[in-house]
Amino acid sequence: MSDLTAWPVLSGRNLRMALRGVDALLISLLLPVMLLLMFVYLFGGAIDTGTEYLTYAVPGVLIVCSGYGASLTAVSVAHDMTEGVVDRFRSMDVGGRALLGGHVTASTVRNLCSTAIVFAVAFAIGFRTDANAAQWLGALGILTAFIVAMSAFSAMMGLLAATPEAASGFTFFVLFLPYPSSAFVPVHTMPSWLHGFADNQPATPVIESVRSLLLSQPTGDRPWTALAWCTGILLLSLAASGPLFHRRTR
Amino acid sequence: MSDEPAIEAVGLRKTYGPATVLDGIDLRVPKGSVFALLGPNGAGKTTTVRILATLTRPDGGSARVAGHDVVTQARQVRRAISLTGQYAAVDELQTGTENLRMMARLRRLPRARARERAAELLERFELTEAGGRRVAGYSGGMRRRLDLACGLVTDPEVIFLDEPTTGLDPRSRRAMWDLVAELAAGGVTVLLTTQYLEEADRLADRIALLDNGRIVAEGTATELKEQVNASRLDLTMTDAPTFDAAAHALRDRVIYLDSTRRVLGVSTDGSAAHIRALLDEIDPTRTTVERFAVRDTTLDDVFLALTGQIKETTGV
Structure with missing residues (x-):
């Protein structure tokens, strides 16, 4: 019960702190803009995806x-x-669920804003879509599922990391995880030994589903694969977080 | 019921792997008193506080705080206590007001009441002006005051203060002492841990000396001082080699050591005969002791005598 009162309070706290942490704010605001401009204007000319590269990227x-x-x-x-x-929170009967729930909620809100910025910039530089309302909802739903799953997974990694510095090493790994996928170049242009990973890693079905939905193309069963990945990651993270939190607070 | 102590622990034990951190701790803290757990780093002070504040489970023994068992009734205990840890547990990126309001909300005060309470506490801890600023810009003393205030949003029955003044400058330390004394005057039970004997001497009604997970002595400051000789003989040696030689020869009897000034202290009853005998023993040739002084025993001396531990004095 107490978790339910604490959760929104802690979500507010984490969101407020994220807005004030210079790093997190710059990453949320600037990274989307820079990545989009970089891929479209610097690399885009050299990449042939068979479609307008902006749409692909x-x-x-x-x-x-x-x-x-x-x-x-x-x-x-x-x-x-x-x-x-x-320790202070626990001595106030605010447990791990409320604490981690607050972090995941704040992260989800923050990254949905980041998503809105990507869309805004994309539209500003010429991105157009024929997607109907259902397709938009589907794309946003999958993105949200991905954000929630990654936030929960990251919260778990935060419990696993001995220090904030170690945790930031993990973020570096996540930053590069989507590159060996169909995020920026089609998988068939990569060396063949990479195909197995690129085709089957979690980022690929998520990206492919969002792309198909936004381009109003048939999606096949990819959205289900994407949702299965997100659900799996979320459940695993939730299951592991309990014992990890316990271990850290003995 | 009213004569039930605020804190009662029997035979608390805790091990982490091969290390025994607490080796049978018994405590009894009457309601409304201030109790100090005094000991060097690693003595088990923080572990004791963590067990009493329900953060860690003991491996053996039991404890009751505010009338509830810390293991089986942790929730009731948590409602009655506040914990201010060794590190100021306030958010740097939030303002003082925001930190306090958050704590009040987490203690389930309604929004309006939380706002009022935050303002009251800022006022009481002389932080009203700083309330709108982020904690990142606060001094160490301001942080500790805010930290303490965060523990008081609901009026706790028992307050745990884990090294409340470690790392503070002397002025902030005194301000903190005044606050603790004020809390105690208000009838709250306070259990504090400290490495500073002066702090325990000043604040606490009773003191327990903790060493290697055991309580080696317990009593009022006066009672503890009576356990060792009343005076200390300080000898200033002529040079480093004679200082080292004397320290080596006296070994366990040294209760004070300051190598930069080449001073070592030994316990004495203060009589001329005993001092003469000590001087003859240490300096039979009458060349190695430059000066001597006889001082009253401090709690520091008691501590060193009882724990058998000699810590290099850093001239605090």
């Missing part, structure tokens, strides 16, 4: 930004775990 940028943005949750969780804040 938008889902990739969305995933890189929201994935990386979500991974910053690991740093803030690790920070809370090492700074004694968690």
Whole structure:
């Protein structure tokens, strides 16, 4: 019961702090803009995807930004775990569920804003879509599922990391995870040994689903694969977080 | 019921892997008193506080705080206590007001009441002006005051202060002492841990000396001082080699050591005969002791005598 009162209070806290942390704010605002401009204007000319490159790259940028943005949750969780804040909360009967729930909620809100910025910039430089309302909803739903799953996974990594510095190493990994996928170049242009990973890693079905939905193309069963990945990651993270939190607060 | 102590612990034990951190701790803290757990780093002070504040489960023994068992009734205990840890657990990126309001909301005060309470506490802890600023810009003393205020949003019955003045400058330390004394005057039970004997001496009604997970002595400051000789003989040696030689020869009897000034102190009853005997023993040739002084025993001396631990004095 007490978790339910504490959760919104802590979500507000984390959101407020994220807005004030210079790093997180710059990443949420600038990274989307820079990535989009970089891929479209610097690399885009040399990449042949068979479509307008801007259209191809938008889902990739969305995933890189929201994935990386979500991974910053690991740093803030690790920070809370090492700074004694968690002890105070626990001595007030505010447990791990409320604390982590607050982090995941704040991260989700923050990254949805980041997603809105990507779309705004994309539209400003010429991105157009024929997607209908249902397709838009589908794309946003999958993006949200991805953000929630990555935030929960990152919160778990934050519990696993001994220090905030170690947690920030993890964010670096997440930043590059989407590159060996169809995010920016078609997988068939990569060396063949990479195909297995690129085709089957979680970022690929998410990106492919969002791309198909936004371009109003048939999606096949990709959205279900994407949602299955997100659900799996979310459940695994939730299941592992309990014992990890317990271990850190013995 | 009213004579039930605020804190009662029996045989608390805790091990982390092969290390025994607490080796049977018994405590009894009457309601409305201030109790100090005094000991060096690693003595088990923080672990004791963590167990009493329900953050860590003991491996053995039991404890009741504010009438509730810390393991089986943790929730009731948490409602009655406040914990201010060793590190100021306030958010740097939030303002003082925001930190306090958040704590009040987490303690389930309604929004309007939380706002009022935050303002009251800022006023009481002389932080009203700083309330709108982010904590990142606060001094160490301001942070500790805010930290303490965060623990008081609902009026707790028992307050745990884990090294409340470690790292503070002397002025902030005194301000903190005044606050603790004020709390105690208001009838709250306070259990504090400290490495500073002066702090325990000043604030606490009773003191327990903790060393290697055991309580080696307990009592009022006066009672503890009576356990060792009343005076200390300080000897200033002529040079480093004679200082080292004397320190080596006296070994466990040294209760004060300051190598930069080449001073070592030994316990004495203060009589001329005993001092003469000590001087003859240490300096039979009458060349190695430059000066001597006889001082009253401090709690520091008691502590060193009882724990058998000699810590290099850093001239605090």
